[in-house]
Amino acid sequence: MGKHKNSVQNSIIVEFMENNPDIAKGYTKRDKALVNALWQELSNSLNSAGPPQKDANGWKKVWTEWKSEIRKKLGGLSKTEPIEISAKVHSHNIIANSILAICC
Incomplete structure (x- = not known):
């Protein structure tokens, strides 16, 4: 594709x-x-x-x-939940960095 x-x-x-x-x-x-x-x-x-x-x-x-x-x-969160979205995005970045550190 x-x-x-x-x-x-x-x-x-x-x-x-x-x-x-x-x-x-x-x-x-x-x-x-x-x-x-x-x-x-x-x-x-x-x-x-x-x-x-x-x-x-x-x-x-x-x-x-x-x-x-x-x-x-973002787990289907709506834009009316900015605090949770921010936390989820930040958490996702931390998790992604952790996985990269473990794998590389």
Whole structure:
């Protein structure tokens, strides 16, 4: 399977989603044509920083999978639980470093 996104594309998509939290969550009351136009604009920006290059639907899939992966790593906690998320992320980093130290 090919690479889903590069580091520049990561920054672009995160900035876009920070500016469009309704789109990031997948629940928007905006006009569908406007949302599709925004996704197309994002796709153009992402593709100009590529490879990889995808159409708007491909980038939507990348975003959905990335969110899902992060949620799995955080144990499914919601953003309304920032203290627990912070502790869990910090704990995960400590565990990962410990495993690397043991294995290497």
